[in-house]
Amino acid sequence: MTSFVYDLFRHRQLSARRDPMFGANRDTQRLVRASVGVLALMMCFSGVFFAHYARILAPDLPVVDAFNGMMVYMLVGSLFYRFFFPFNPAFDVLPYWSLPVPRKILFRYLVWTSFFSKGLLVWVMFLLSFMFFHMRPVFDGVQCALYAGCFLVLLVIRHFFFVNLRLLLRYESLVGYVLQGLVLAGLILGWLFLDLTPLSRKLGAAMTEVSPVLWISLCGTAILLVAGYARLLRVFLNEELQRTSQTATERVVSLRLAEGYGLFGKLIWFEVMKYVRNKRMVMALLSPVILLFMVIFVFDGKSAAESRMVPMFVVMGVSSIGQALRQYIFSAESWYFDGLMVRPGVVSRMLHAKFLVDVLVSLLGAMFFLSLVFLDRLTLIQWAACVLYAIGFHNLLPYALALVNRARIDMMGADMKQSHGLKGSQMFWNFALNMISLIAIIILLTVVPEPWNFVGLSGLGVAGLLLSRVWLRQIYLWFWKRRHFSLEGFRGV
């Protein structure tokens, strides 16, 4: 039976090698590898970028801020890692579940994969933080290792429970979900504990100053976290215990709405309702909350003039709401349009409705980040420029991807795994389009002097908004052209 473990790992390697993404064509293979290379460069670039700013902003950089900077490495490293291990280990073991294999071996396998996957990430973080602190000796190597070790333990526990627990407990136990909550709380507390000294000072100062905006932000964050987690729990329970197919339900509802009414207003209402029902609401809300949290605490005391990272966080935060929701919507796009295609006008209306709702949702995000103006992290004009850029340019990416993919907008370019079946050239453009907004904002904020950088941000945003009718029309035309030539979709109606 010990050889079974070897088999599991071998199968995992095989599965990675035999991913359809790699089997599609030779161009795809090359481009995927090139993309990984570019990502590695991006990682180095991010490191230099953040290290540089950390040094400019705070010559006597507190340890907590420096390590928060290191979190960026983790995020980029996580993205990097996903290219090599794009599979959920929980799914790896599913076929073995009824075979004569002791479950403890499967459990162990899941723990090991959690360890290896997160271990790699933490190793990257440790290595880079060590290099960073070698340049600026704040911590020594042992302390870096200790810090990295704590992260490793927390991440392994979190990964193990979050990813695998549902499978381990055979989708059944509420205890499992409670445990997940405890682990999540432990992770957050652990992070706070590791950063305790400076953060507690800041919290104490904030409490004595009794800043209303800060309190509102904190309470809002707490409420969103609790509400988000409660919602996540409910979705898990619905999906896993009752095993209902949310997608199938939505399909029926969408078809009924589109066929029965086909009205613009109804479509917008449906879009809004889908946003509200969407489980990715949690992700959509968590991401800007975390960014806001970082801006308030990590860059505490740094005004916009001193910190150019604040505008970048605002753009990312505002668009992340739309992005997270859009990712879900685009994953369901193919059936959505297949169902609607029997009424050609509906597709065009749907695109416009979708864009309009995108803008509205992003505006909500923008209001969320308005608190930074009151906290003197940004001026009102800078905030407006960031919002325009996020809505008019950064949010445009998925629609641009739809254009590149000739209206195959069921493909989400950000997720390479779902790009199965795309041509190599499409994959390249998908990747480039995903990067272009980030590169543009980095260049504008670092190279172009004020106020021209914010003028540039606004200009790109306004241009995207004004031209929206043109490119939405193009997507619509591509969509019909593809359907006409390939008869795609007709078979399923």
Add this chain to the structure above:
Amino acid sequence: MNIIIDNLVKRFGEKTAVNIEHLAIGQGELVGLVGNNGAGKTTLFRLVLDLLKADQGSVRLDEWFVDKSEGWKSSVAAFIDAGFLIDFLTPEEYFSFLARIFGLPNDKLEQKMHLFARFMGNEILNQKKYIRNFSAGNRQKIGIVGALMVDTPIVILDEPFNFLDPTSQLLIRDILATHSRQTGATVWVSSHNLNHIADLCDRVVVLKDGEVFEDMDNAQHNVEGKLNHYFSL
């Protein structure tokens, strides 16, 4: 090997998917499980295989309670759906992996492949394709062969006739009958095809709303009329 189900209850929210007071299947029996969609056939199989946790009651395979031990696993082979397949392997790799897990020597494996050659046709072996790239029918065949090749005392198949062409349906019917007769295995099969079930099984259990509606003896293979009557209501 006997399958003994006692007071088994499984609920999904408000709905009770399975509620079986007692059901016993003896060594060597060839039992059919029929019922309309949502009757609880697949859920029952998943409970028997400990892929779902019962709210109440127990499933016993001889002395083993399925949710309390794992000793029974080497005595049971099953194919419920495509999730049982390791889809990034080729069929040959998959069969050889199963053989190793169940301790089947290579020469025996070759014999088995020879035995199922007609059922698999020329479309499964030596195709240089991964399982995920096969059609639904061929994936079904791979799963069935995987379950039958290891000679376990219990074989559980959920709707094995699905996706198969008529020739393959007739072949698998014969294969299952022969397998049960020659190995003495307990074979439990669910299907919507009443004709096949009536011809193949010695006993037919009808599930309705998760409960055993009727347990019919079919030693004379004469229950088709009764089943037709029941399902036409």
